Amino acid sequence: MAALLNNSARVALRSGASATFKAGAAGLTFARGKATLPDLSYDYGALEPSISGKIMEIHHKNHHNTYVTSYNNTMEQLQEAQATGNIAAQIALKPAVNFHGGGHLNHSLFWENLAPKSAGGGEPPSGALSKAIDTTYGGVGEFQSKMNAALASIQGSGWAWLVKDKQTGQISIRTYANQDPVVGQFEPLLGIDAWEHAYYLQYQNRKVEYFSAIWDVINWKAVEKRFA
Amino acid sequence: MSSQTHTLPPLPYAYDALEPIISKQIMELHHQKHHQTYINNLNAALSAQASATASNDVPTLIALQQKLRFNGGGHINHSLFWKNLAPPGTPGNDIGGAPTLRDAIISRWGSYEAFVNAFSAELLGLQGSGWGWLVSKGGAKGRLEIVTTKDQDPVNGPDVPVFGIDMWEHAYYLQYLNNKAGYVEGIWKIIHWAEAEKRYIAGVENPLKL
Numbered sequence: 001m002a003a004l005l006n007n008s009a010r011v012a013l014r015s016g017a018s019a020t021f022k023a024g025a026a027g028l029t030f031a032r033g034k035a036t037l038p039d040l041s042y043d044y045g046a047l048e049p050s051i052s053g054k055i056m057e058i059h060h061k062n063h064h065n066t067y068v069t070s071y072n073n074t075m076e077q078l079q080e081a082q083a084t085g086n087i088a089a090q091i092a093l094k095p096a097v098n099f100h101g102g103g104h105l106n107h108s109l110f111w112e113n114l115a116p117k118s119a120g121g122g123e124p125p126s127g128a129l130s131k132a133i134d135t136t137y138g139g140v141g142e143f144q145s146k147m148n149a150a151l152a153s154i155q156g157s158g159w160a161w162l163v164k165d166k167q168t169g170q171i172s173i174r175t176y177a178n179q180d181p182v183v184g185q186f187e188p189l190l191g192i193d194a195w196e197h198a199y200y201l202q203y204q205n206r207k208v209e210y211f212s213a214i215w216d217v218i219n220w221k222a223v224e225k226r227f228a
Numbered sequence: 229m230s231s232q233t234h235t236l237p238p239l240p241y242a243y244d245a246l247e248p249i250i251s252k253q254i255m256e257l258h259h260q261k262h263h264q265t266y267i268n269n270l271n272a273a274l275s276a277q278a279s280a281t282a283s284n285d286v287p288t289l290i291a292l293q294q295k296l297r298f299n300g301g302g303h304i305n306h307s308l309f310w311k312n313l314a315p316p317g318t319p320g321n322d323i324g325g326a327p328t329l330r331d332a333i334i335s336r337w338g339s340y341e342a343f344v345n346a347f348s349a350e351l352l353g354l355q356g357s358g359w360g361w362l363v364s365k366g367g368a369k370g371r372l373e374i375v376t377t378k379d380q381d382p383v384n385g386p387d388v389p390v391f392g393i394d395m396w397e398h399a400y401y402l403q404y405l406n407n408k409a410g411y412v413e414g415i416w417k418i419i420h421w422a423e424a425e426k427r428y429i430a431g432v433e434n435p436l437k438l
Contacts, residue, residue: 062406099355155298156357156379157397178356196357196397197406205261205398 028108034072037065038108046116050213052202060111063197067103067179074100102179106159106191113190113226115219125220129189129227132171143173147192148211150175154194162190164227171227190223233271234436236264237307245315249414251403259310262398266302266380273299301380304435305359305392311438312391312427314420321418326425328369329390336372348412350374357396362424364388368431388431391424 029038040060045053074096081089115121124140125133137143143162150160150173158177163186165172174186175194182188192214199210239259244252273295280288314320323330323340330340337343351360358378364370367386375383376395383389393415400411432438 058405066406095355155294158356196401200397200401201405204257204402205265 028105035068035075035104037061037068038111040111042114042116042119046118047114047121047217050217051114051199051210055197055199055201058201059193059198060107064104064107067100067107070096071100071104098181099179102181105181106179106193109188110191110193113219113222114214114217115222117216119219120221121217121219122215123220125224127224129220129224132227136171144215147173148208151192151194151211152208157195159194160192161186161188162223163187164189187226189226190218233274234267234303236260236267237310237436239310241315246313246418249316249418250313250400254398254400254402257402258394258398259306263303263306266299266306269295270299270303298380301382304382305380305394307438308389308392308432308435309394312420312423313418314423316417320420320422323421326421326428329421329425329428332369332372332428344416347374348409350376351393351395351412352409354395360393360395362390362392364390364428364431368427368429382435388427389435390428391419 029036037060040056043053044056044060047053047056074093078090078093078097080086081093124130130140133140133143137146147160147162154160154175154177156177158175158180160173160175161182163172163174163182164170166185166187171189174182176182182191192211194207194211196207199207203210236259239255243255243259246255273292277289277292277296279285280292319325333340333343337346347360347362354360354376356378358376358381361375361377361383363373363375363383365373365387368388370388372390375387377383383392393412395408397408400408404411
């Protein structure tokens, strides 16, 4: 469980903080030790025409919220299993922690690495991140093509991420199944949701069009902050 | 053999025949676009495999395995799925038309309702894309089990896929949105029990030649 949470979030959980507040780069919010659905910093319709207001609303209020609720339920069961020393039950809960906790983490990061055009969405990266992308991929256009190819190659539900290797500092593109979060050796920089619920109401089976349109609302400033 | 390409099998009913459980729009997209794409990609993978076989290119042959599994699985699973559904209120979805299977279900789960509840819970517990299956283990008239497979993994022989339910979001999203429980509740009204009985008793020799 602890591995899923960043330091400040973990402290917040331990101290049983009674106020809702933002913690860490993922913008994870907690109230009374429970995960809560974070607010978006833009309106549901603000990412149109790349992502429709209806998709954003259902994706945030329903899908993300279900991960939050299920994660909290899982945590309650886990605490009970820990309190009674039930090791088998704790192990059995691991896939649920990974799935619902991962869903909460991934969506929290995703909302933050999107922005309306009016708030800088789609403006290309600068500084050290821009340099790293140029060095690794030969330019942001080439990077986007590779990221889109990775997204299109996902078999089933999942995510594609630009990540930073904690050992080498190198950036790379990695895909993750279902709600598997970016943890361990890699740090999440930029995530794109390739679940069908992320685009189906607007793009149906034409997912390649969604992958191409989303670059107009990528918040590179947020990605730069994560990279720094 | 290698020149043989797969084609989209026609549906055994009209696109709107499963309404109100599954909308015409979903059925059209699901069949004409999604299923067709699996077939196109399967044919491409088979053709690449034929070339790699001809040139004895083992690394390419190995690299193609996952594409074959995913797209071949997609073709098989959807072919089984269309045929194990029947328009609501037609003789096909009366479980009375599946006496042997019904008895086997009741002896395994205690009642039809208990079976439906157990199966529905499995479907709703799927994490990500996948399928739920009633499987006859080891061949026809085997022990029944509820099995889920991820993404497009098919049920492998000798197990028999008695019927399958598609839990990819594209199977229900345009109509049910995030309410997948609503889709799962409805699907029981369109199971083709007569087809399920046939598969349970005789097995499925080739899911692409039902």
